[in-house]
Amino acid sequence: MGYGLLTLKPHEYIVLNEAKKEEGMPIATIGAGTGLGECYLTADKEGQYSCFACEGGHTDFAPADAIEIELYNSIKEELGCDRRFSVERIVSGPGLATIYKFLANKFPEKVDSKVHDAFLAAKSLQGKIVGDNAKTNALCNQAMEIFVDAYGREAGSAMLKYLPRGGFYITGGLAPKNLDYFTKKDIFLKACFNKGRVSPAIQAIPIYLVLTEDLGERGAHYYAYQLLESYNNSLLGNAIARERVHEKFATVNHIALYSFIATLSVVTGFILGRK
Structure with a gap:
């Protein structure tokens, strides 16, 4: 009601x-x-x-x-x-x-x-x-x-x-x-x-x-709709959060890869320089 x-x-x-x-x-x-x-x-x-x-x-x-x-x-x-x-x-x-x-x-x-x-x-x-x-x-x-x-x-x-x-x-x-x-x-x-x-x-x-x-029926419909909307928003929020975690993880991997390549380049240059 x-x-x-x-x-x-x-x-x-x-x-x-x-x-x-x-x-x-x-x-x-x-x-x-x-x-x-x-x-x-x-x-x-x-x-x-x-x-x-x-x-x-x-x-x-x-x-x-x-x-x-x-x-x-x-x-x-x-x-x-x-x-x-x-x-x-x-x-x-x-x-x-x-x-x-x-x-x-x-x-x-x-x-x-x-x-x-x-x-x-x-x-x-x-x-x-x-x-x-x-x-x-x-x-x-x-x-x-x-x-x-x-x-x-x-x-x-x-x-x-x-x-x-x-x-x-x-x-x-x-x-x-x-x-x-x-x-x-x-x-x-x-x-x-x-x-x-x-x-x-x-x-x-x-x-x-x-x-x-008919307020009882209308109120039940209103509340059910609010629950559904809240549930859908939580699903969307979880999906966005997972995407952000994935993006963050991918960024960390890229940084690690670039660091490895840079380090490898420095070491290679040093070895070649000694020759």
Whole structure:
């Protein structure tokens, strides 16, 4: 996913925060889908980026208000956790489904039976049902808003760790499928920027929402090409080195031959002179 960012064209992402992009500075991404992925890239002195994986999606989830505290305790009880669970339990497709299920139990009077039946039947795609009905169903909308707020907080935390002034990218399948919650509603960026006295550090970072969902494949292709190019360059370098060694060896041989001829000439001249 990280290397795939290096292949993006301008029409493949939306600018969420129009800050100055600094060349050669770190790049980072967070992507919610079936799980929550995070990674970052740094550049060498030639400006070539290397990608580093991490497990940022498994950092602790921290509830931010009263209803999230209830949600937090509900999930801990369901999972049998003593003290904590990861943010991925909330910020992911399954996490969105978990939020809806909690709200449906808390507010049974808001449950739409048709939507709820579709939700129960969807199994591993329950998060999709919530997203598909978020604009028309109050409970799904509430679940989506809690999800996007938590997503924004985690994105902001990731940006504080990496300070990716080369660009921070929202990837994964959930954001492009629910664009209005990231672009028209003031939820995601507000949560991103809500970092107290260090909020200006986040506001100075360019933030992009990626529309394409094939970054994994593109990144694998990009990295494979880089490996092939590096291998070919090493072969070429070895060939040049061998040629230089051969040239050096040939030069040494020529010098030795010329020295021998010169010495032989001197000795021959000396012998002939004595005669």
